[in-house]
Amino acid sequence: MHSPSEDHMGAVMRILRYLKVTPRKGLMFCKYGHTDVEGYTDADWAGSVTDRRSTSGYFTFVSGNLVTWRSKKQKVVSRSSAKGEYRGMAQGVCELLWLRRLLRDLGFGPRKPMDLYCDKKAAIAHNPVQYDRTKYVEVDRHFVKEKLDAEIIYFPFISSEYQLADVLTKAVSTTVFLNSLDKLGM
Template identity: 55%
Template sequence: MKHNADGFIERYKARLVVKGYTQTYGIYYEETFAPVAKLNTFDVKNAFLHGELTDEVYMDIPPRYNTTQTGTVCRLRKALYRLKQSPRVWFGRFTMAMKNNGFKQCNSDHTLFLKHRKGKVTTLIIYVDDMIITGNDKQEISQLQDYLAIEFEMKDLGGLKYFLEIEMARSQQGIFLSQRKYVLDLLTDTGMLDCKPVDTPIVQNHHLGEYPYQVPTNKERYQRLMGRLIYLSHTRPDIAYAVSVVSQFMHSPSEDHMNVVLRILRYLNSTHGKGLMFSKHGHLNIDGYSDADWVGSVTNRKSTSGYFTFVGGNLVTWRRKKQNVVALSSVEAEFRGMTKGISIVHNSVQHDRTKHVEVDRHFIKQKLEAKVFQFPFVKSEDQLADILTKAISSKAFHNSLDQLGINDIYAPT
């Protein structure tokens, strides 16, 4: 069943699928692949059936198919659903069609295809068999739709409103992305819809880690919740830090860890309508905020880097990641986070003390000298990336959300 954003059933689907779980790697297939994206929407009908198989694959006769012959099997000429190589075969077929139409495949995200023509751009991004087409070249978009309709049987789903559990709303102010229904479903499934809300997803100075004699909790439930929260982080940078912290203990969660997960749910209960607003600000400047928390992990003393990137005044990317090695100084942690430490870049006297960050030091120095980017001074209260590397006060937390453009269009005014 395929549902709309309001929860009602849009349509039913029925497909013939194969028992892909019986396939053995190296015998029945060599590689697998699932095209997943890192504004019109289209759905390719029976997408995997467009993939031509190069392997010799046989399938048992489907149930209730009457045949008088014994020991009969079906040889597959084209891919079917559940066949492990089907996604890769289908995506290869689709990629070839896009390139034949003059589109270039993005190197950083292979599910993204771009075409530049007469100073305009057309963009297509695909998730398995669903795709979004957008751009400022209306003629090219129309031609692409006609071309894909010839190559593949497609259904035009109209303007983008609901895609991969992400809701889109348009107004004169801009485009708003949220996962409101996803959050409400999560709270309903966990019995937390009527819980007492909190104003931050994690408390300050939590010192969460692995300690002796911790009481274990239900591992499967913990991992299921973490999977759903990680997906929610795609539109909710406000929970990115808290989710990243508790996701480090999925191998052996305790009740202390579960209590933090439940606090995140309590925070979501008061903020289920929050999302990202994309508005026109009259420029296309690229601005970034980066921070590093030196030896912040109580478990292995590794530092954590975090950054936000804005394009045209709108938040487009963010990331929080624990550094691979233990930083020997706060400056090294900052270099790895591409933030401050400018004093060392300009101060050769400290050179010998920073050989272990030589690559980072020279990279930053070269870019500064070439004026590729600049490092203006940022006050502590204006350092937006703090919410990715540490738990901060409620006041600072909500001030950061306002500056990040995280709003709630469903909140009462």
């Protein structure tokens, strides 16, 4: 936003070309009367068959409307599913914090802790079990725990059948995919 480049313009043009050929697809924005910020995060574990790196993804919603999403292969190999989840949770927390700051700058800051839904109980920051055998996991765990302790973020558990971010991290059935599109407002 602060220093757009030719790469950014190329990305915008790619999006516009996609929108041109898919006129019936889009996002529906509705007025729900609140400015709550929430997200869904998930990570597969060692999902890439070539290098066994995990993929993490998240969706974020403002006022019940989908505003950002991302799916990205993690830079390091996780030796447990909890480590992969912590990496994904940390990315989701960063996105929620950015949205919170942006909304506050616009005069619409959220008034309650933001919810980040995660479907892995082992990775939720409330769990006292330590998974930080390596530095990057320890940093992610402390970052997530700090935001939880400050009551900026809350991590309600969500069962896998309601986890929207699954479509960003793994293959899902057609039924699950179409249900997710409906819940995402697409």
